[in-house]
Amino acid sequence: MTLRDEPAASTAPRADVADSRGPDAPTLSTISRSTYLKEAALKNLFLVCAFVAVAAVLLIFMFVGYRGWPIFAKTGLAAFLGGLQWQPTAEQPQFGILALIINSLIATLGGLALGAPLAVGTAVFLSEVATPRVREWVRPAVELLAGIPSVVYGLFGLLALRPIIAQASGGLGFGFATAWIVLAVMILPTIAAISEDALRSIPSGIREASYAMGATKWQTIWRVLLPAAKIGIIDAIILGMGRAIGETMAVVMVAGNAKVIPDGIFKPFLTLTTVIVIDMPYASGDHRTALFGVAIVLFLISMAFVAAIRVISRLGGEQS
Numbered sequence: 001m002t003l004r005d006e007p008a009a010s011t012a013p014r015a016d017v018a019d020s021r022g023p024d025a026p027t028l029s030t031i032s033r034s035t036y037l038k039e040a041a042l043k044n045l046f047l048v049c050a051f052v053a054v055a056a057v058l059l060i061f062m063f064v065g066y067r068g069w070p071i072f073a074k075t076g077l078a079a080f081l082g083g084l085q086w087q088p089t090a091e092q093p094q095f096g097i098l099a100l101i102i103n104s105l106i107a108t109l110g111g112l113a114l115g116a117p118l119a120v121g122t123a124v125f126l127s128e129v130a131t132p133r134v135r136e137w138v139r140p141a142v143e144l145l146a147g148i149p150s151v152v153y154g155l156f157g158l159l160a161l162r163p164i165i166a167q168a169s170g171g172l173g174f175g176f177a178t179a180w181i182v183l184a185v186m187i188l189p190t191i192a193a194i195s196e197d198a199l200r201s202i203p204s205g206i207r208e209a210s211y212a213m214g215a216t217k218w219q220t221i222w223r224v225l226l227p228a229a230k231i232g233i234i235d236a237i238i239l240g241m242g243r244a245i246g247e248t249m250a251v252v253m254v255a256g257n258a259k260v261i262p263d264g265i266f267k268p269f270l271t272l273t274t275v276i277v278i279d280m281p282y283a284s285g286d287h288r289t290a291l292f293g294v295a296i297v298l299f300l301i302s303m304a305f306v307a308a309i310r311v312i313s314r315l316g317g318e319q320s
Contacts, residue, residue, distance in 0.1 A: 060299075061299060064292055064295045064296055064299060065296060067289065067292040068289060068290075068291075068292030068293040068294075068295060068296045069293075069296075070289050071095060071286065071289045071290045071292070071293040072293060074286065074289075075095050075290075079095075079096065080095055080096065080097060080290075080293060081097065081098060081101070081297070082096065082098050083095065083096015083097065083098055084096050084098050084099050084261075086099065086100065086259045086270075086275065087259075088279065088283070088286070088287040088290060089287065093286060093287065095286070095290040095293070097272065097275075097293075097294055097297065099259065099260060099261045099270075100259075100270055100271055100272045100275055100294070101272065101297070102261055103261060103262075103269045103270060103271050104245055104271040104272045104273070105245075106176060106269075107176060107179050107180070107183065107244070107245075107251065107255075107269070107271055108183070108241055108244040108245040110176055110179070110180035110183075110265075111179070111180050111182075111183025111184050111186075111187060111244045112184075112187070112237065112240060112241060112244065113180075114180050114181065114183075114184035115183065115184030115185065115186075115187045115188050115191065115240065115244075116187075116191055116237050116240065118184065118188055119187065119188045119189075119190075119191035119192040119195060119236070119240070120191065120192070120195050120226075120233060122138075122142060122188065122192040122196075123191075123192045123193075123195035123196040123198075123199060123233075124195075124199065124221055124225075124226075125138070126138060126139055126142075126192070126196050127196050127199040127200055128199065128217070128221055128225065129217075142188070142189050142192055142193070143189060143193070145185065145186075145188060145189040146189035146190065146193075149249075150186065150247060150248070150249045150250045151249045151250070151253075153182050153185065153186055153250040154182070154249050154250035154251075154252070154253030154254060155253070156182070157178055157179075157181070157182040157250060157253060157254040158253045158254055161173075161178055161181060161182065161254070162174065162178055162254060165177055165178050165266065169266040171266045171267070172256065172268070173266075174254060174255060174256030174266075174267075174268045175255070175256060175262060175264070175265055175266040175267050175268060175269065176262070176265040176266075176267075176269065177265045177266055178254040178255075179250075179251055179254050179255055179269075180265075182250050182251070182254055183244045183247060183250070183251070186243065186244070186247060186250060187240035187243050187244050190236065190239055190240050190243055191233075191236040191237055191239070191240040192236075193236075194232060194233075194235060194236035194239065195229070195232065195233045195236045197232065198229040198231070198232025198233055198235075198236070199225055199229045199232075201229070201232070202225055202228050202229055206224060206225070206228060207220060207224070207225070210223075210224045231312060231313060231315075234312050235309050235312060235313060238305050238308055238309050238312070239305075239309070241305055242302055242305045242306075245272075245273075245298075245301060245302075245305075246273060246298065246302065247273065248273040248274060248276075248277050249277075251271055251273065251274055252273075252274040252277055252278065255268060255269050255270065255271065255274060256268020256269060257269075257270045257274055257278060258270055259275075272294050272297060272298050273298065275291070275294060276291050276294055276295060279291055
């Protein structure tokens with residue numbers, strides 16, 4: 001008995017199958033040249049947008065550095081950053097900004113101490129506690145705070161908040177206490193929005209696992225969700241610091257603008273940003289150059305905040 005070779009399977013399409021597709025069946029076609037050109041144009045457009053952003057930062061830094069560097073060469077870096085006296089119009093001008101740096105940091109940290117817990121609590125409420133109907137009312141109100149001009153915050157602090165603090169403290173109402181409250185409200189929407197996004201990005205399975213272990217809602221929030229979202233919350237707080245230390249108009253209206261380190265939270269003070277706004281209209285010569293030097297310091301502080309966010313985010317990614 002011999003085995004016969006089986007006929008090879010035909011690879012040609014069957015007539016009945018081909019006919020069943022009908023005349024309107026889709027057919028494969030190559031991508032047209034115009035599509036390639038459009039994609040190349042979009043790629044170049046996005047490249048130009050990125051280049052413009054980078055170039056803008058570099059140009060600003062070069063301009064401020066070129067105008068402000070001579071003051072470092074003339075007075076010395078240590079004298080400029082470590083001096084306590086800012087007397088640019090005196091017979092013997094002094095350009096020390098240490099008091100301004102300390103005042104800026106105190107104002108920023110105080111605003112964060114008041115605003116960060118309030119903002120994180122708002123984020124937790126919107127993400128985990130509020131019903132959809134309540135969330136529809138609260139979230140727009142929080143977002144509206146971000147759209148209010150800083151001069152409006154300054155007017156509120158000057159005309160409404162300052163008299164209350166003046167009556168309570170027996171002073172003029174200018175000082176860190178007033179500035180802290182104003183800055184806390186100003187940074188609230190920034191920190192709340194980013195913290196809420198961080199909480200919402202946590203997979204729902206983590207919540208379900210916590211509930212399955214017998215944890216209550218508040219235990220889940222405190223011991224599970226907040227630790228899981230801590231990197232995003234820290235990023236939000238650092239961004240809030242950048243907003244607070246760079247704030248000008250609101251602070252200049254409630255600070256009192258005394259060129260010293262105050263001995264109390266109800267005494268006037270002056271910051272890096274406010275000295276630029278106040279002195280620039282009449283500054284000239286070394287005084288004007290010194291103000292650009294202050295701008296360099298502010299620029300470097302902002303860069304440090306951005307670098308801190310990137311480092312923290314990278315460490316968080318490595319841990320996860």
